Amino acid sequence: MPRINISEFRTDEGSQDPFSPIKLRKLLLKNRFIKSATYEGMYRGGMPAGQLIDFHTRIALGGVGMTTVAYGAVNNAGRTHDEQMYLHEGVLEPLQQLTDSVHQYQCAASIQLTHCGYFSKNKQLAGKKTLAPSRRMNMYGFMEGMFFSKSMDAGEIIGTAEDFARAAVLAKSAGFDAVEIHMGHGYLISQFLSPIINSRTDDYGGTLQNRLRFPLMVLERIRNAVGGDFPVLCKMNLDDGFRGGLKIDESIQIAAALENAGADALILSGGYTSRTPFYLMRGDIPLTQMIRAESQMLQKIALAVFGRIIIRKYPFAENFFLPLAGKIREAVKMPVVYLGGVVSSEGINRIMNEGFDMIALGRALIHDPDFIKKIRGNRSFISPCNHCNLCVAEMDHSGVRCLIDEK
Ligand SMILES: Cc1cc2nc3c(=O)[nH]c(=O)nc-3n(C[C@H](O)[C@H](O)[C@H](O)COP(=O)(O)O)c2cc1C
Numbered sequence: 001m002p003r004i005n006i007s008e009f010r011t012d013e014g015s016q017d018p019f020s021p022i023k024l025r026k027l028l029l030k031n032r033f034i035k036s037a038t039y040e041g042m043y044r045g046g047m048p049a050g051q052l053i054d055f056h057t058r059i060a061l062g063g064v065g066m067t068t069v070a071y072g073a074v075n076n077a078g079r080t081h082d083e084q085m086y087l088h089e090g091v092l093e094p095l096q097q098l099t100d101s102v103h104q105y106q107c108a109a110s111i112q113l114t115h116c117g118y119f120s121k122n123k124q125l126a127g128k129k130t131l132a133p134s135r136r137m138n139m140y141g142f143m144e145g146m147f148f149s150k151s152m153d154a155g156e157i158i159g160t161a162e163d164f165a166r167a168a169v170l171a172k173s174a175g176f177d178a179v180e181i182h183m184g185h186g187y188l189i190s191q192f193l194s195p196i197i198n199s200r201t202d203d204y205g206g207t208l209q210n211r212l213r214f215p216l217m218v219l220e221r222i223r224n225a226v227g228g229d230f231p232v233l234c235k236m237n238l239d240d241g242f243r244g245g246l247k248i249d250e251s252i253q254i255a256a257a258l259e260n261a262g263a264d265a266l267i268l269s270g271g272y273t274s275r276t277p278f279y280l281m282r283g284d285i286p287l288t289q290m291i292r293a294e295s296q297m298l299q300k301i302a303l304a305v306f307g308r309i310i311i312r313k314y315p316f317a318e319n320f321f322l323p324l325a326g327k328i329r330e331a332v333k334m335p336v337v338y339l340g341g342v343v344s345s346e347g348i349n350r351i352m353n354e355g356f357d358m359i360a361l362g363r364a365l366i367h368d369p370d371f372i373k374k375i376r377g378n379r380s381f382i383s384p385c386n387h388c389n390l391c392v393a394e395m396d397h398s399g400v401r402c403l404i405d406e407k
Contacts, residue, residue, distance in 0.1 A: 016352040018359060019376065022065070024231035024264045024335065027177050029065035030106050032352075033372050036267070036339050036360035037070035037112040037180065037235070041395035043085050048094040051399055053101050060107035062369030063376075065358075067102055068180055069095075069111040074160070074167040077131055078115030078188070080140070082123045083396075087113075087167035092174045099175030108177040110233065113167050113222075115160060117188030118149030119274045121296075131156060133191050133198040133205060133214075140274065143296045157204060160188070161217045165225035168232070178231035178264075181218060183254075185280060186272035189215045190237060193254060194272070196244030208250050212257050219261050233337070234258050235267040238324040241279030245272060248324055252331045265335040267360055268325045276312060281363070282341060283316040283387025293397040316387040318347050322354070329355050343383040345375040366391050367402040 012020045018032040035056075042052035052069070059067045073079040073086035085091055099109045118132035121141040130138050132149035141147070152160070168179045183189040191197045192214045198205045204213050222232055236254060240246045246254075255266055271280030278285055287307045294300045321340035329336050335357040342348060342361045351359055364371045367385040375381045390403040 014357075016349075018348055018352050022335070022357060024178065024233075026229040027108060027231050029108055029358075031063070031065040031372070032358040033064040033066075034110075034267075034337060034358055034360040035059045035064045035067040035365050036362045037068040037182070038362045038366060038391070038400055039070045039395050040400050041083075041397070042399045043083050046079075046082065046085050046091070048085060048091060048098065050094075053094065053098045055399070056098055056109070057101045057105075058369045059365060060102040060105040062365065063105075063372040064107060064361075064365070066108040066110055066178065068360075069098065069109065069176075071182075072111045072113050072167060072171065074113055074115050074163040076122070076124055077120075078160075078163070079122045079124075080116040080120050081396075084122075087170045089170070092170060095171070095174035095176075099177075103175070109175065110178040110180050110231075111171045111176050112180045112182050112235070113164055113171070114182035115164075115188035117186075117191040119186065120146060122146075131160070132188070133200055136191075136197065143298055151200065154202075157214055158217070161214065161221045164218045165221035168222045168230075169225050172226055172230060178233060179222065179226070180233040180235055180267065181215075181222065181263075182235050183215055184235050184237040184269045184271075186240070186274050189218065190240075190246075190272070193237070193250075194240055194246050195250070208253055212254065215254075216257060216261050219258065219263060223262055231264040232262075233265045233267055234263045235269055237272075238268050238270045238321060238328065239279075240272045241270055241276035242272060245275075248327055251324075252327060255328045255332050259332045259334045263334065265337055265358065266328065266332070267337040267339055268321060268328055269339055270321060270324070278311065278314050278389070280340070281387070281389060281392065282314045282320050283389050285311050285313050286388060286390045286393040287311070289390055289393035289397075293393050317341060318343055319351060322351065325356070326354055341387075343385060345379050345381045348375060363387060363389075363391060363402075366400060367404065 042049045102109045118130045118136045118138045120130045126144045129150035136149045291303045337358040338351045338356040339360040363385045364383040
């Protein structure tokens with residue numbers, strides 16, 4: 001099984017050169033660029049399709065130091081819908097093929113480990129309650145009879161943390177070089193952290209220290225399960241993007257807690273999928289295409305009638321999270337990955353000059369996996385990605401891809 005050959009790289013920790021190598025535990029990345037998790041929609045009945053392997057191989061060929069497979073649910077209940085993959089023995093073979101393929105190009109592979117919490121329309125849970133820190137209405141699952149979530153009991157909380165650990169071990173056995181714990185975007189861990197969503201009155205709710213108990217348990221169980229050499233990254237919110245949600249003052253404390261608990265890097269993002277989905281991306285809302293891609297008739301109608309009212313638009317700006325992300329950069333010493341609106345050579349230099357260790361990109365690489373090669377030779381290169389977000393509507397339709405040229 002080919003692992004990436006790292007002997008040819010030398011690290012220069014703290015370097016402002018995004019093309020210099022960096023070490024995360026024993027993993028040496030050939031440069032500071034990470035393909036961020038963007039749900040690929042390339043699964044058939046929960047099994048990774050060949051298309052998924054091709055997608056990540058193409059990204060690897062484009063030159064990033066590490067690519068990230070999106071949405072590896074840690075158990076069946078952690079899937080937002082039943083096409084998505086959850087980590088179990090049955091998916092290891094295609095995942096091994098994926099990591100082998102990516103490693104051929106000296107690119108590392110990470111996988112995002114996640115659980116959706118209350119936000120699910122997984123048909124394999126039909127009629128059952130989704131799990132969440134507190135009882136909540138699950139608009140997304142109405143058609144499957146999953147109207148409300150159940151407030152998790154202590155056994156379910158511990159069992160889910162154990163599932164995160166088991167999933168991390170499976171990912172490691174399939175050749176992944178790192179795992180990323182999804183603590184943002186309104187998924188389960190983010191639901192625990194969010195002050196308005198988590199209304200528990202026990203040890204897992206109320207104060208930030210209590211809301212952090214489950215996220216830190218997940219990190220600790222994963223670390224114990226994968227050992228000291230294996231990098232564990234955490235993707236967390238800077239701001240949930242709505243009143244009452246997580247704000248930067250608490251995000252700074254969360255970052256510090258994750259640093260103390262031994263996370264290897266923080267990937268900073270924001271937004272809450274069921275409430276402020278475009279806060280994390282910015283740009284256009286491809287409503288017509290989202291309606292077309294929706295398979296359930298009632299959801300289609302709801303989107304058509306209420307879409308413009310309920311889905312808020314946020315204008316795109318290059319490096320849109322930089323002001324908030326800078327506050328976390330100042331607060332911790334650990335490696336911090338900047339993410340959000342990275343589109344140009346100049347913008348990348350600005351991010352590195354502000355002390356970030358790595359840069360993650362989503363849409364610029366969906367548009368053109370060779371983006372990294374293009375900025376290397378051109379100090380004024382700007383990605384033609386116009387943040388139309390058609391790739392978002394397309395992911396659950398025929399798999400994530402750029403549609404700019406088809407408009
Ligand atoms: C099509 C698409 C799918 C996405 N899926 C995920 C996902 O599965 N997990 C996640 O953490 N973020 C997801 N994101 C958010 C991206 O990782 C990233 O935070 C966001 O696109 C902003 O980065 P960018 O401006 O470089 O695209 C997705 C974004 C896009 C465009």
